[in-house]
Structures are given as C-alpha cells and as structure tokens.
Amino acid sequence: MTSGLRFPTPGIDERTDMHASPSPSTACWNCGGAPGPGHFCAACGKIQPPGDGGYFAFFALPEKLGVDREDLERRYLALSWKLHPDNFVRAGEYERNCSLELSSALNDAYRALCDPVSRAEYLLERHGVRKEGQTKQQAPPELLEEVFELNEWLDELRSAREAGSRGAETSELRERLEGARQAFEEKLAAVDAELGAGFAEWDAATDGGAGDAARGRAMARLNEVLNRRSYIRNLVASVTRELENDA
C-alpha cells in the first residue's frame, strides 16, 4: 500500500522539466567551453547532460504542431545513433549517465511528438494550459441531446442482454446504435479537421512572432477541441465495446 499521494502534476511554472533538450545553459562539464547545439560540446565533442528546452528543441525543431512525420523519424534515428548507450559502453560513468538520460528523453520525446494528438497535448501541458492526463469529461453542449439518447439505447441494450434476449429483439436497437456510432465517427472526422485548423493557427502565430494573447487564444482553442475530441472518441469506443459484447 502506498501511503503517499500522487501529487497532481502542477503547471509548467512549478515543473523542472530538466530532461528534455539540448543546449544546457551551463558550460561544458569537460572543457568548460560554450555548449554547442545537438547535445554535444562544440569544442571538445563530449556528450552533455540534458537541458530544459523541451521536446521540440530536443529535435532542433521549432515549437510548431505541423510536423513532417518522415522528417521527425529521420531526426529521431540520427539522434538515436549518436546518443544510444551502445556508443558509450567504454566511456566514463558521467558520459554513460548523460547517454542514458538523453536517449530515454529522446524516446519519450519521439513518442510524444509522433502522434498529432499527443503532440498537441504535450504542447499545452508544457505551457501550463492543460494538465497531464486530465481532460474535461463533460458533454459538449451541442451534443447533449444526442448523447442522452445514445446512453438510453446503450442502457436498453444492456438490460435486454441481462434479460437474456438476443437476435431479433435487439437487432433493431443494434441498428440504431450502429447508426449513432457512424454519426459520431463522422463528428470525430469533423473535429479532426478542426484540430488541423487549430494546428495551423498556432503555427501561423508562432511563425509570425505573435504576442502572448494570440498564442494564448490559439492554445485555448486547441484545448477545447482536444477535450471535445477525447469525449467523442470515448463515446465511439464504448458503443463499439457494447456492440461487440452483444455480438
């Protein structure tokens, strides 16, 4: 039993995200020279401890949501070659530790940035707009009616199943649910399109050097779309699960 509480992850202002970027602000631990880009000292070539620039900076990418997957993979593989502990088997303990931390941060960063949704969630978490693993599980107002109806059908299906009826009795209900699932999947596609627009808005704001207000608006919009998306996705998943259970 754990007597300690898991502390809710605080916003970025409290968080020391020290495991995520190149270019540490301090001088090279080995030669005292200025740290170079790309996780190695420009002067002596030694591996450096992780900095705090975040996942995008880790890949030397601008903090933009439109990411070319193939380009990201190329960067990931190139960095894997350089940072992996296999390259440091014969190095000193400090360098081996740097390699372990950097390559685990690399894998974490790649996992987070690969998928567009987790990429956007990471961005918002880093800017304190969103808390890790937290989404508002409220029905968006415009969907309230449909969700209410859907939940009723799901209840009906469950009680029909418990009562032992199948086949013809539930087939009409199943058809209705199937239709609803399709409708929600279409909505999901629409939300994904909105998310794409949100990405573009953020990227334009970043490119144009927009002020905090514009960036804040873009992030708030992204957050709202992400919450809605997560809600609809859970809905589709639960309908699918119920239909499979019934099959």
Next chain:
Amino acid sequence: MSKAVGIDLGTTFSLIAWMNPASGKPECIPGPYGTTLCPSVVSLDVDGRVVAGEAARRRLLTQPARTIYSAKRLMGRGVEDVEDELKIFPFRIDPESRNVIRVRLGDRAFTPPEVSGYILREVKGWAEEYFHEPVTRAVITVPAYFNDAQRQATKDAGRLAGLEVLRLVNEPTAAALAYGLDRAQRGRVAVYDFGGGTFDISILKLIAAGEGDIYQVLSTCGDTHLGGDDIDNRLLDLAREEILRDWGLDLAPHSQVLQELRKAMIAAKHELSDAEETTVRFLLPEGMAYVRRLTREEFEALIGPIVERTLAPARQALRDAKLKPEEIDEVVMVGGSTRIPLVRRRVEELFRRPPHVELDPDEVVALGAAVQAHILTTGVENALLLDVTPLSLGIETMGGVVAKLIPCNSTIPASAEELFTTGVDNQTGIDLHVLQGERELARDCRSLARFRLPVEPGLAGLARIEVRFTIDANGILQVRAKDLRTGEERSIDVQPSYGLAEPEIERMLIESIDFAEQDFAVRQLIEARNESESILRAAEKSLADPQSAELDSGERARIDAAIAALRLASEGEDYRQVRARIEDLNRETMHLAELLMNRAIASALEGKRVADI
C-alpha cells in the same frame, strides 16, 4: 583486451559464439563433445563439486535429486510464481526460500542465478579453451518478454560467472541481427522462435539509416509453456498408450525405460523432418518390442494442435505492431522446432512468404549476440538495436490501483517522472511500490520493488519529491529522486521484490570469481602438464637415437638443462612457467629435430633412383 563473446543462455541448451575476424562472421564455439549445444543442466557431485553441461545432463537419470534442468524458468521469480512450473518440473524448492527461490541439489541450496552462473561458466570455459585466454566480457540474450527481475537475475548470473555483462539483448533482436546485416533494406521482420520449452514471436522494423542498420522492436508476444517438449510428450503419450493397449504394460513406474522411449520418439521426430516416414524400434522390458511405423502425415496430425497454438500469439504481435500479415517482409526462424516441415508451412501460410532458414535455428541467437558484443567492444557502428520494454511500468496508488508510467512496447531506454508529496502532517517518508504488468490492480501485476522516500517532517502536501524512473538499455529499472524544495538529488536503494540483494551478490561474487580464476588456471595447468609430458617423452626418445651423437657438447648440455627446467616447472602450479619452459625446450631441440628429420628422409630415399622421387 580480451575477446568479447555472445551467449544464448537457453532454457534447454546454451551456446557461446564470437565474431571471427578471419571470416568476418560470427561463429559458435564447440565444446569438448564436439557440439555447440551445451545442455542447460547443473549437477552437484557427491564430493561437492558442481558440474554443468553434458556431464550434468548424463546425471539427470542417475542422480535426479542432485541435478537441475530448465532453471531459466525460475530466474527472477518468487515461490508463489512458480507453483505452475512445479506441477511440470521436478524442482526441489528449499522450504526456506523467501523472495529468492533456492533449489536443493543434494545437501546444498542454490539460487537460480547461481545455477545459471554455472552454465555460463561452462560455456565460458569452452571459449577459453578455444582461445587459450581468459574470457571476461559477454553479451547475454534474454527472452523479449523477460521482466525486470528476470533480467536482473540474468545479469547477476553473468557476474557470478566472472563475466562483465556488456548488454542483455532480446533473443529475437539477436536473431534478426545474425541475419541480414547487409541485405537490410527498409523492412519489417517477424522472428518466430519455437524452442524446446517456450514460444516467442516478435515483430521488428529494420531501417537502413545513413550510419548503418537500425533494428527496432515493434512488438513481442509468446507462450512460456509451449515448445518442442510438448511435441515430444505427445509422441511419448502415443507410444505409452499403444504399449498399454497391446501388452497391458504401464510404463509409469519405469522412469529409466520412459526416458529411453522418449529418446527413441525424439529421434523419430528428427527423422520426420527429412523423411516421409520412419519406424520406431524399441525394446521393452521382458523382451517385447514396440515397433511402430510413423508417417509424416500421422505425425503432423498429432502435433497439429500444438503448432496451431503458436499462431494466436503471432497474430497478437501483428495487431500490437499495427500490421497485417502481408506487410511483413521477412520471417526469421529460431529454435530447433522450426526444423519441422509443418511448422514452416504454417508460418509460411500465416505470413504469406517462405521463412528464412539459412542459419542453424539453434545457433542463430548466439550468433547475433556475438555480433552485438563485437559492435559494443570495437565501436564498429554498423548496427543499432532499439529494443522495447515488454511490460508497462507503474506505481501503486490509493486503493491498490496501478498508475502506468511507461507503457509496454516503449523503446528503451525510457523514463518517466512523478511528483510525490505527503498526505499527513509530519510524515517522515513516502512508501513507493513499483510494478510491472498490464493489469489495473497492483495485486495482479508483478511487484518489482518497494522503497521509502525519506521526507523532512512538515505540513501535509508541502514536500515535493520528484522521482525519475528509468528503464535502461538492458531493460532494467533505475530510480532516482530529487527534492524539488532543496534541489538535493538522492539515489534510491531499491530493494528488489524478487532477486538477490547487493550484499548477497557480493558474497557469491567473491566466492565465484575466486573459483572462476582458479578454474581457468587449473585447466590451463592440466593442459600444460599434459603437453609437457608428451614433449619430454619425445625429447628423451630423440636423445636415445644414435643420430643425437652429432650434437656438439654445448648443444647437448643446453637440451639437458631445458629438460630439467621443464620437469621442475611441471611440478609447480603456474601454467605460464610450464608453457615458457616448453617453448625453451622446443627451441633447444630444433637442431636435434633437424638431424633426425634428415636421417628419416635419407633412409626413405635409399634404394630409389632420382627419377622415382
């Protein structure tokens, strides 16, 4: 620097391999019996000596209470984990075992890492014999599904055998590495590993990057109780049933006969890999003979259900990798059971392409481990392995629920951070419980470690301890904590739930390393003495030859001195001295050897005309 080797520490057999610079290819090293397969069996002699490998396997029947096989199944596991194994395997668990199992061999108890250590030391000895120099560094392979405790136990075994474990590599990754270093294009590889006792399937992605090839594991799945042994059992059952039916003879009490019958059935299995039919001829007690013609068709019908059971995990691994069977570009076969034509056919049907069978399926994992050892020690960077962690890592939270920190199939190294605080005023520590597994509740997952984070007493919720969990490139957990209020870093003494604590390992190490060095020196000494004996005999014989009269007195005196010096050295304990004196004597007798040789040639030529030569 000594040579680095690759070792496949298997459930039924272990192998050792190295990268031969002459051929540029990895090669398995044969042992004294000529085979590269070392039975993973350990036995305790009546005089207290431990033997491993073939010598131990031969004692399975005569000294079953002092002999253990399949010890890999016990690695990194607790007593309650192995209840199922105990139904199948006759392990004699020491009643005093707690979080580390101890197995009784005769009057002594051994931990699984010690048993595996003896097997590792045996194959290490093969390599030392082969190279004529000590071997100290190795890459050891582990099943991809091995959890933290099992990996740690394997690393401990390596240390106990006097080996620096350069890296633990997943078996399927090693197999892929042994294959196709140069044909590596962008491709997806399925590694189908059907061994003696376990089945494993892994999906890898091969990427030809500018710097070399990257092997990335996408997913892995398997069944730890499915293997060639099941096939052997099925055949044995068939024979037993027929013998009971035809003669009313129940073989259950005749363990020796059963063992012999099993061997006969295994031989039939092997033959049916090439032949369309075979005949088992087996002499039963009381002079009866069991003669049974077995066609491949009947054999395949018998074992069909066993082979089918490998296909579900294979499909699961594909699903986890988000791939369809036809998206697999290469299939690599590992394990002796993949020699069975039916297995090859089923695999071909599933993946819709013929599997690779060019390399010996028993050797392929060890060969890959040798390649990785070569890469790690020479810095020849032509391949990089990106393995994944097979199980999710999490911590127990309120109500016994597991909070996942690192999901399964994450590329390693991987890490996660969590912030912890106190729940009540003046709490002096926070207890953490780290688990591995996919289930929701802590009690259904695998306990890895428990430890306590010390906290300065204060108001509840004031403490801010950041804990960083890192799974290293071997798949082993490391934990570090940082007090965010003071900035103080702490290393954490993680007490493994299942595994040897550091002091225990230290003690075993001191014992074993002494032994390991002694072992090597003793073996070298015996060999050097043998060699010394034969060279002394040869020298004396030569000196008795009339031809030796042609030596001048100085030469003769130097030879006599060298003989005396070698005799003296051979009575001593230092094999290096013996070797050096052998060299001396060889050098001093060079002229004598020439004289004898000339005489031999002259006499051979006598009476022959020049034209006949």
